Amino acid sequence: MKKKEEERKKQIMKAAYNAVSTLGYDNVTLQDIADYANVSKGVVHYYFKSKQNILSELLESITNQIYSYEIEAVNQHQNAIDKLKAYLDAVFISPPKNKKFYSVYLDFLAQANGNEEYKKINLNFYENCWNIGQEIVELGIREGVFNEELDSLTTAKMMRAIIDGSLIQWLTSNEEGLHQYYKDACMKSILKLLN
Template sequence: MTDEDRRGAILEATWQLIAERGFHAVRISDIAKVCGTSTGTVHYYFPGKDDVLTQALKYCVEQAFVRQSRELRGIDDAHERLLKLIDMQLPRMGRVRDEWSIWLQYWAEAVVRPEFRPAHNEFYARWHETVVRIVRRGQRQGVFRTDVSPEELAVHLTALTDGAAIQVLTGRPGMTVSVMRELLIGYVQRELLVERRTSPEPA
C-alpha cells in the first residue's frame, strides 16, 4: 500500500468507528486494531487524536459528496435528478445512516469548537449549491416554476431534509424514512413543479 492508501484506510476506519461509537469515544488503539496496524503507524499519519478524528469527519463528508455527484451526473431531467438527490439523503440503514451520524456529530462539534466551522460551512454551501443548480436546470427545462427563487428553495429544502433526518435518527415516533421521503417529495411537488394541465374528460 502507498502512503495515500494507508492514510485513506485509517480515515475510512475512523469515520465508521465515530459513526458507531461517537466522536469522543474512539481511541487511537481502536483505530489501529480495526486497521490491523499499530498506534505508532496511526500517529505517523496523524500526530494527535484530534487530527485523525477531525480529518475522518471531513473525509466522510467528502466521500459522500463525490458519490452523490457521480450518481447525479447521469440524470438529465432536473425533476428526476432532484428526486434522486432526495433518495440519496434518506437515512436508511447502512452507509448513508452512518454518514448522517457523522453529520450530526460534526454539527455538535462545530457548536462548541469554532475551528470546525469553516469546513462545516464549506460542506454546507456545497449541499446548498447542489440544490440551487438542480432547480435552475429544471427552470431552464420547463419542469420547475420560474417564479421560485432557487436560493430560497434550497434553504427550505435543505432545512426540511436536516430536520426530518434528525427526527428519524433520534427515533421520534411516527417519523420514519418512508415518512421523510413523502414529506420531501410532497414539498417539491407543491412548491416547485409546473402544474400539468390535463385534458377534460369526454362527456
C-alpha cells in the first residue's frame, strides 16, 4: 500500500512540475495539477494539504534531484579538472531540461522574498552546490592546479553565480543553439577565477 501511495505522490509532483513549467507559478491551480496528473482534485487534496504544500515539496524535490545528479557526476572523477568538467556537464545537462528547470526555478525565486520556506529550501540547495565547488577548489589547490590563495567557500559561491548567471542568460536569449556557447564560456570564466 505504501509503495502505491509513494508512486501516486510522485505522479502528482511530476504533474505539478509540468504544470508550473507550462502555465507559470502564478497561474497554476490545484485543478491544473490534478489534470496534468490525470487524477481528481480530491486525490491531490488527499496527498497534499494545499497548493502551497505541493509547491514547497516540489521545490525541495527538484533542487535535491539536481544536487544528487551533480554530486554523483563529480564523485565519478578523481582530479579537480575532471570533477569541474563533470560538474558543468551535470549542470548544463541539455537545452530542454535546463529550460524546464530554470523556468520553474526562476518562478520559485520570484516568490522567495515573501516565503520563508522557499528561502530555506533555496539556501539548502546553494549550500549543497557550494560544498561541491569547495571540494573541487580545495582538491585543485592540493593538486597545484588552482591558485593556492583562493578562499574555497567564496570561490565556490562565485562558481555557482557564474553557472546560474550563464544559464539564466542562455534561457533569456531564447536561442537553444547557444547552450554550448554558454557552457564553454562558463568553463572559461570559472577557470580564470580558479587561476
